[in-house]
Amino acid sequence: MTGAELWTTAAVFGPLLAALVALGGRPWTLKAGLALGSGTALAGSLGLWVEVTRQGPVRHLLGGWGAPLGIELWADGFSVAMLTVTAVVGAAVSLYSLSYFGDLSELDAGASPAGRAARYFAPLWLLLWAALNGIYLSADLFNLYVSLEILGLAAAALVTLAVTPKATVAGMRYLIVSLVGSMLFLLGVALLYTEFGTLSLEELAAAAPAGPMAAASLALMTVGMAAKTALFPLHAWLPPAHAGAPAPASALLSAVVVKGSFFILVRLWFAVYGGASDGGLLLMGGLGAAAILWGSVLALRQRSLKRVIAYSTVAQLGYLFIMFPLLAPEGLGAGGASGPASPEWSDDAWTGGILLALSHALAKAAMFMAAGNMTYAVARDALRDISGVAHRLPMSFLAFGLGGLSLAGLPPSAGFVGKWLLLREAISAGGWFWVAIITIGGLLTIAYVLMVLRHALDLKASSGDFRPVPKRMEWAALLLALAAATLGVRATETFQILLQGGVTPWS
Amino acid sequence: MSGPTDPQANNATGAASETGTGVDHAHVRPLLEDDGSRDGPAILTWMVGLLLVPAGVLLALGLRGAADSRDPRIPDLIAEHLPETGVSNPVTGVLLNFRGYDTLLEVAVLVAAMVAVWSLDRGQRVFGLPAGRARDEPVLAAVLRLAVPTAFLTAVYLTWLGSSEPAGAFQAGALLAGAGVLLTVARVMRPPTAAALPVRIIAAGGVAGFVVVGIAVLPFTGAFLAYPEGWAYPLILGLEAALAVAVAVILVELFVDVPSIPAPDSTLDTVDPTGDPLGRALAPDATPPDPGAP
Numbered sequence: 001m002t003g004a005e006l007w008t009t010a011a012v013f014g015p016l017l018a019a020l021v022a023l024g025g026r027p028w029t030l031k032a033g034l035a036l037g038s039g040t041a042l043a044g045s046l047g048l049w050v051e052v053t054r055q056g057p058v059r060h061l062l063g064g065w066g067a068p069l070g071i072e073l074w075a076d077g078f079s080v081a082m083l084t085v086t087a088v089v090g091a092a093v094s095l096y097s098l099s100y101f102g103d104l105s106e107l108d109a110g111a112s113p114a115g116r117a118a119r120y121f122a123p124l125w126l127l128l129w130a131a132l133n134g135i136y137l138s139a140d141l142f143n144l145y146v147s148l149e150i151l152g153l154a155a156a157a158l159v160t161l162a163v164t165p166k167a168t169v170a171g172m173r174y175l176i177v178s179l180v181g182s183m184l185f186l187l188g189v190a191l192l193y194t195e196f197g198t199l200s201l202e203e204l205a206a207a208a209p210a211g212p213m214a215a216a217s218l219a220l221m222t223v224g225m226a227a228k229t230a231l232f233p234l235h236a237w238l239p240p241a242h243a244g245a246p247a248p249a250s251a252l253l254s255a256v257v258v259k260g261s262f263f264i265l266v267r268l269w270f271a272v273y274g275g276a277s278d279g280g281l282l283l284m285g286g287l288g289a290a291a292i293l294w295g296s297v298l299a300l301r302q303r304s305l306k307r308v309i310a311y312s313t314v315a316q317l318g319y320l321f322i323m324f325p326l327l328a329p330e331g332l333g334a335g336g337a338s339g340p341a342s343p344e345w346s347d348d349a350w351t352g353g354i355l356l357a358l359s360h361a362l363a364k365a366a367m368f369m370a371a372g373n374m375t376y377a378v379a380r381d382a383l384r385d386i387s388g389v390a391h392r393l394p395m396s397f398l399a400f401g402l403g404g405l406s407l408a409g410l411p412p413s414a415g416f417v418g419k420w421l422l423l424r425e426a427i428s429a430g431g432w433f434w435v436a437i438i439t440i441g442g443l444l445t446i447a448y449v450l451m452v453l454r455h456a457l458d459l460k461a462s463s464g465d466f467r468p469v470p471k472r473m474e475w476a477a478l479l480l481a482l483a484a485a486t487l488g489v490r491a492t493e494t495f496q497i498l499l500q501g502g503v504t505p506w507s
Numbered sequence: 508m509s510g511p512t513d514p515q516a517n518n519a520t521g522a523a524s525e526t527g528t529g530v531d532h533a534h535v536r537p538l539l540e541d542d543g544s545r546d547g548p549a550i551l552t553w554m555v556g557l558l559l560v561p562a563g564v565l566l567a568l569g570l571r572g573a574a575d576s577r578d579p580r581i582p583d584l585i586a587e588h589l590p591e592t593g594v595s596n597p598v599t600g601v602l603l604n605f606r607g608y609d610t611l612l613e614v615a616v617l618v619a620a621m622v623a624v625w626s627l628d629r630g631q632r633v634f635g636l637p638a639g640r641a642r643d644e645p646v647l648a649a650v651l652r653l654a655v656p657t658a659f660l661t662a663v664y665l666t667w668l669g670s671s672e673p674a675g676a677f678q679a680g681a682l683l684a685g686a687g688v689l690l691t692v693a694r695v696m697r698p699p700t701a702a703a704l705p706v707r708i709i710a711a712g713g714v715a716g717f718v719v720v721g722i723a724v725l726p727f728t729g730a731f732l733a734y735p736e737g738w739a740y741p742l743i744l745g746l747e748a749a750l751a752v753a754v755a756v757i758l759v760e761l762f763v764d765v766p767s768i769p770a771p772d773s774t775l776d777t778v779d780p781t782g783d784p785l786g787r788a789l790a791p792d793a794t795p796p797d798p799g800a801p
Contacts, residue, residue, distance in 0.1 A: 002729075005725065005731065009721075009731050013721065013731070016714065016718055017718050019618075020718075023622065023707050023711055025707065061733075062733075063605060063606075063607055063608070063730060063732045063734075064728055064729070064733030065588075065605055068581055069581070069585065069588060070605050070606060071606055071609060102787075113785045113786045114785040114786075116628060120622060120626035124622055124623065124626060127622065130615070134612065142609060143608065146609055149616045150616050150619045153623050154619050154623065157619075157622065157627070161626060161784075161785075162785065163784070163785060191566075191569065191570075194570075198580075211569070212565050212568040212569040213568075214569075216562070216566050217569075219562065219565075244784065246784045247784070379782050381782065
């Protein structure tokens with residue numbers, strides 16, 4: 001047994017076992033489950049970070065068989081980066097949830113909506129965590145599908161922990177979208193297996209899928225995963241679901257859950273399909289651009305705090321897809337001509353794009369937790385209701401502002417470094433359209449962040465009714481926001497890990 | 508800062524099964540009412556249809572001749588390594604050995620579904636039982652005396668048989684669940700509930716067993732779920748047994764422990780749609796739920 005086997009086991013099966021512990025339903029089992037899950041996920045991701053930095057991508061032959069007969073867990077830099085940010089965000093939100101759901105010793109009442117939510121948040125989130133880590137370490141198509149099913153079920157249930165009728169309907173719609181997405185993915189998997197006779201991503205990459213069957217299955221899987229990632233125009237389910245969920249669930253769904261299906265899309269398009277076609281990459285980038293504009297404009301038009309942040313997620317996810325065409329910069333000039341993409345991948349676009357995904361996870365979790373603190377304090381969610389809350393909750397106000405700073409891409413945040421790298425790539429490739437989109441998106445982000453901050457500072461409209469917010473909830477939000485705002489200073493380590501394996505780890 | 512007390516929900520859990528009225532369907536509002544008013548213009552439907560035509564053609568092109576181009580590599584590999592798996596049924600070999608990790612996650616999917624359903628509990632179940640006892644109805648009692656022991660025996664046999672013939676934990680679990688549902692609806696067995704710790708332990712036992720075995724063999728064989736030489740058969744048999752019972756309990760739970768959505772729980776009607784997602788008011792006693800509400 002080497003480090004690879006130990007740490008991958010910890011990352012996937014630690015949270016899974018923790019979920020079963022948390023199912024005990026007693027206050028101590030909930031705490032023990034969250035502690036066990038956070039501990040194993042953090043240890044697993046940090047252990048893998050060290051292993052992968054030292055010796056490049058590592059694998060764990062589950063059952064001792066190896067592909068194609070068995071299933072392998074596989075970690076490269078991309079996996080490790082996603083695992084780590086999930087562990088950091090997950091641990092912070094787990095801590096936050098201990099206070100958010102109220103006094104856990106009143107669980108046995110079990111009758112109040114808050115008591116019920118407290119009882120089920122931990123097991124659902126830990127199952128979700130195991131599924132996410134499973135996705136990041138998966139090297140097998142069918143295994144990805146099974147993990148996606150756990151992810152979808154648990155994520156929808158996290159939304160319906162909220163008792164408002166709107167949230168119940170939003171959660172149900174999320175479940176349906178999620179199931180349809182998984183079914184499309186499964187159909188694509190079946191087609192690929194029929195054609196190439198293997199489920200292993202590595203073997204598929206070696207087979208260099210091409211032809212009508214490969215194209216059809218990529219299209220099916222892309223639509224399915226785009227729906228789960230809420231890529232424009234399949235985003236309509238996201239704002240009501242993410243805005244309606246209880247605050248810790250909102251933070252997790254927006255920050256880390258949508259990244260699971262994004263990860264699968266990147267793996268499929270680049271690691272397995274080698275970039276597919278330039279036209280396809282441009283299409284994905286175009287949808288990302290539309291998401292940035294549409295999501296940002298709608299964020300500006302919202303009247304409720306959490307819906308602003310939810311639409312911001314739609315917009316920020318768009319940036320992750322702008323990475324697609326920029327990764328193959330030579331295809332930009334071709335203007336949509338199809339054909340195999342250039343094998344020369346842009347390191348700038350890769351590190352910049354993934355760094356944006358990581359910084360969005362930290363910043364968005366911080367912002368949703370800060371917003372959760374504000375709405376918790378006034379028990380209302382409309383923007384005018386949080387008037388003056390900045391004076392009561394300076395830490396949460398600061399956390400929201402720092403998170404917004406990172407989203408907008410101001411230095412020294414990781415958002416700045418990520419956007420700057422994407423911009424540099426776009427400029428050097430002559431993609432002025434992308435330069436314009438990235439810039440306009442940043443300005444719109446500043447606009448809607450300032451809109452929220454203005455309301456929070458407006459002391460005159462404050463009603464004065466206020467519920468004290470537990471300090472732990474304020475600290476959790478602030479620490480993540482600080483991490484997002486300063487990750488840019490320590491970006492070098494992240495670049496090093498992301499280049500372990502890089503865009504196409506199996507070529 | 509606790510949630511408001513909620514006396515209504517306390518009585519609701521038992522109410523449906525005790526009063527004998529069963530389900531009040533009028534209260535169970537359809538979740539996504541569709542009167543067609545939200546449908547887009549017809550042209551949109553046609554455009555989507557037109558888009559699907561090239562997709563269908565692409566699929567047909569791809570599938571043409573796919574049936575006879577079956578790659579025999581994996582079936583051959585399975586046949587070659589089957590003797591090392593400890594079982595002689597190739598399906599069980601794949602499920603519990605070659606791809607045991609997938610099976611582990613599939614049982615976790617079942618657990619996730621069960622927890623998701625439990626989490627929807629708003630204090631009242633849809634599933635209601637008519638009043639009366641099975642022993643008052645001779646035909647029902649006779650059928651139960653025949654069917655339940657037969658189902659139980661067959662389930663044990665199927666679990667055992669799985670290692671060599673087409674059978675196994677999932678089939679056995681489904682059969683056991685059938686017996687459980689029969690006993691519940693015949694009012695011989697009280698419906699299991701999420702609150703019962705034994706239910707939770709048994710339901711979690713399938714995944715827990717898998718993970719514990721997987722980790723326990725790790726120091727000896729260097730890989731998760733890699734059974735040590737000579738241990739494969741007993742471990743697989745033990746896992747199959749735990750899985751069969753877990754699958755049965757989860758399926759019975761999913762059948763009988765179903766909450767209504769949205770709940771006809773009157774306390775939820777007072778929830779402020781723009782307020783706290785958990786329905787907590789600013790001051791705990793600002794809007795006390797009305798315990799006498801119908």
